[in-house]
Amino acid sequence: MSIPSLIPSSFLPHLPRSQYSFSPLLPSDLIAHVSILRELYLPPIHGGFSASDVFDDEQDTHVERRSRREANSNPSIDLVHSMEGMGLGLSVALQDGTGSGERGIEGGRQSELEDNGGEESGEEEEEDEELHLDPFEREWAEKWLGGVVRRAQGWLESVDSEGKSEETKEVEAVLRDATAVLAMMAGTSAAGSLTRHLAFPISDALAPALSQLRSKTSPNLALSPETNMFLASLSTSPTSPSALRRALPTSTQTAHTRTSSGHNNLPTSPTTSLTGSSPSDTRRKRRKPKRQAVLPVLLHDAPMGDHLSVGVQTWGSAILLGRQMALRPADFGLFLPPSFERGVRVLELGAGTGLLSILCRKLLDLHSVSSQPSTPPGLVVATDFLRSVLDNLKICVDLNFPPRLDERGIETSTDISRDQGIHIAKLDWTSFPHFMENGRKADDVDEEEMAPFVDQSFDLVLASDCVYDETHAKLLREVAGWVLRLPDDGTGDQGGTFHILSPLRPTFAPELESIDTHFPSLSTYTPLSERRKAATSSVAPPDLRGEGLGLAKGLKLGARGEGKRGVRGRKGEGRVDEAQGYWWWEVGWG
DSSP states (O other): OOOOOOOHHHHSOOOOSOTTOOTTSOHHHHHHHHHHHHHHHSOSBSSOOOGGGOOOTTSOOHHHHHHHHHHHHOTTOOOOOTTTTSOOSOOOOSSOOOOTTOEEETTEEEEOOOOOOOOSSHHHHHHHHHHTTSHHHHHHHHHHHHHHHHHHHHHHHHSOOSSOOHHHHHHHHHHHHHHHHHHHHHOHHHHOOEEEEEEEEOOGGGHHHHHHHHTTOOOOTTSOHHHHHHHHTTTSOOOOHHHHHTTSOSSTTOOOEEOTTSOEEOOOSGGGOOOOOOHHHHHHHHOOOOOOOEEEEEEEEOOOSSTTOGGGSOOHHHHHHHHHHHHOTGGGTOSOOGGGOSOOEEEESSOTTOHHHHHHHHHHHHHHHHSSSOOOOOEEEEEESOHHHHHHHHHHHHHHSOOEEETTEEEOTTOSBTTBEEEEEEOOTTTHHHHHHTTOOHHHHTTOTTGGGOSSOBSEEEEESOOOSTTHHHHHHHHHHTTBOOOBTTTTBOOOEEEEEEEOOGGGHHHHHHHHHHSOBGGGSOOHHHHHHHTTOTTOOGGGOOOGGGGGGTOOEEESTTSOEEEOOOTTTSOGGGTTOEEEEEEEEO
């Protein structure tokens, strides 16, 4: 039996004509279908992968076969195979290159890895998994949810309000779930706040440390049952659309189980599966998925109060950058060589919900546990400007690093030590450069929250999707110039790295161009030898003058390699206006 396409117009049951009844549908059936819509349009694992995305190395995966077919049909396409089967939907090499697979995005270099589910069922199934994103199908789902809400409200209004029968409780559950999904499909602001569950595949070297730490983790009573269940279930992979097909009830008589806490569990037994026993299914059963260690991150998205408070929500740029960092932390400079004999220092600008900061902190903790001898824990500082964003950022940090109770009372996770742990600070891009240029005068220290952390420079600076005005790129450069670690001529170390990732939004073209203007390729500057000669002169022209910490050495900030690169994320991962891809700048001194 073939597997039907998982699209709303196909699998959603027709609702009765009556506006006061669900008959012959059962509330359990409706809740199951609402849960499927939640997984399709609001997947809880935005940075993760599915079990079918990773296979045993010796197996001939669908990704490999598809790559070979495309390479044979179009020799100019050079897919990168180093991360095949991982379901990452992106391949971004930090090294410069001009492979034949790179295609330009408005002057940038685009690197893209096909995002395949990994199921051995051909290209048709992959296309089916994307059909639910069609505007018609999304509208169909929203209208169906609206019909469910109206009928649930009508039924509840028509019954006796005194006392609550089991049927009344079930219909209320239908109304609650359908309303929540409908609101979230309309936007986070309409839905209110929500907790996002993200999981990031990590490098094999960190997997033993993750298992060691996870064995010591106990449920946090301050978290919801769903969140604790998510954290406890990471031995298995998050659900993918292909797996959802096997969770759909086959008839209106399918029983829907519920936990004692009232949370829904989709039926997953073979009797309720839509998968048949076709030869392809037999082959799929014989395939043993290779387990991939994943690192959980919890984020709290709050409603946006106005156009300035975009930082209270999570955006695709941070997820994309975080996914790459989790797999190759050393390539991003997150793990320092032993010769440094100190912990790494990480700064996130415009942190928002703090995804990158939280992920870096967790990766550093794993690295400290797995290293022999153990490496210093390092410091992570997450910064933003608006008080509403900083308050929400604190919530996100506490979700991942719960406050501890000791003899002194509650100690927050951000107050462990000034030179380690994860900290939150307000950073005003307009005043901070002036504060640093004036030598961090005592009068300004009390007003500048970053003051305790700038006694040393930072090895890694991150900024994802935080340029919303043409003036922001210039401010970013000025801030980075005063915090990014300088190169060491004696050891050949190139200094710290500043990563900038920004989506290609059609309405933000001037803002994107401003980043390119203020972070040109280092190769476009006057040779460093000439700038060093002019560094001591007070009348040196701008093209020979250094900046920030590099002023005395004639050093400037610029994009390494050939400049920005064009990259793409996974479908459905970012917002609608991020579908065109992203520009990525790797900035350093030169």
